[in-house]
Amino acid sequence: MYTEKVMDHFSNPRNVGEIENASGVGTVGNAKCGDIMRIYLDIDDNGIINDVKFKTFGCGAAVATSSMATELVKGKGIKEALQVTNKAVMDALDGLPPVKVHCSLLAEEAIHAALWDYATKN
Amino acid sequence: MYTEKVMDHFSNPRNVGEIENASGVGTVGNAKCGDIMRIYLDIDDNGIINDVKFKTFGCGAAVATSSMATELVKGKGIKEALQVTNKAVMDALDGLPPVKVHCSLLAEEAIHAALWDYATKN
Numbered sequence: 660m661y662t663e664k665v666m667d668h669f670s671n672p673r674n675v676g677e678i679e680n681a682s683g684v685g686t687v688g689n690a691k692c693g694d695i696m697r698i699y700l701d702i703d704d705n706g707i708i709n710d711v712k713f714k715t716f717g718c719g720a721a722v723a724t725s726s727m728a729t730e731l732v733k734g735k736g737i738k739e740a741l742q743v744t745n746k747a748v749m750d751a752l753d754g755l756p757p758v759k760v761h762c763s764l765l766a767e768e769a770i771h772a773a774l775w776d777y778a779t780k781n
Numbered sequence: 782m783y784t785e786k787v788m789d790h791f792s793n794p795r796n797v798g799e800i801e802n803a804s805g806v807g808t809v810g811n812a813k814c815g816d817i818m819r820i821y822l823d824i825d826d827n828g829i830i831n832d833v834k835f836k837t838f839g840c841g842a843a844v845a846t847s848s849m850a851t852e853l854v855k856g857k858g859i860k861e862a863l864q865v866t867n868k869a870v871m872d873a874l875d876g877l878p879p880v881k882v883h884c885s886l887l888a889e890e891a892i893h894a895a896l897w898d899y900a901t902k903n
């Protein structure tokens with residue numbers, strides 16, 4: 660049912676945690692399943708995402724997509740990070756079952772919310 | 782949204798893992814969200830559940846209910862374990878939001894499936 664990459668990022672999620680005094684924090688909820696996700700960004704003066712961490716109450720698919728999404732935005736500029744879509748994350752994971760696509764939206768939305776938080780602060 | 786006990790069992794889930802040569806194994810799926818849960822029971826000659834472990838791809842609510850359910854059945858006899866309902870587990874967790882009740886069913890169903898597996902083998 661799940662690809663090897665999904666199981667890898669689910670079993671060993673990258674970048675789980677919090678960042679104190681983060682440049683931007685995004686919290687989003689999934690109305691369909693009641694899950695929540697929070698992403699912390701550390702953005703330097705050149706607009707580069709130096710560090711990123713996440714926390715979620717979501718399922719394995721939410722954990723795996725967030726883990727992959729944080730890997731994909733790390734080291735990127737803000738514009739590039741905005742182009743890391745839900746679809747790009749799913750492709751990087753070699754796909755997700757259709758019933759789990761809505762879980763993968765949490766990561767994209769949380770990153771956008773965190774970038775928005777950063778933008779409004781700067 | 783989530784009680785302290787839910788957050789505790791989600792952050793520090795008890796009895797996560799597998800049991801080799803388990804007396805009974807139960808695997809169930811949740812049609813609503815596509816999540817899966819597996820429970821392993823180690824039952825001694827007196828019919829007492831000596832050890833229990835679980836694995837899930839489910840959300841935080843599934844993790845918390847399974848963790849609590851394994852604590853409630855550990856050390857119990859088979860008949861007592863069958864009385865550990867979904868409702869008893871939710872009560873022990875001080876409740877779950879309505880949208881998450883279907884997640885808590887996974888633990889009860891997986892325990893029943895593992896007990897059934899044990900019964901058919903013995």
Ligand code: FES
Nearest residue numbers: 814816839840884
């Ligand atoms: S959403 Fe699938 S187990 Fe909770």
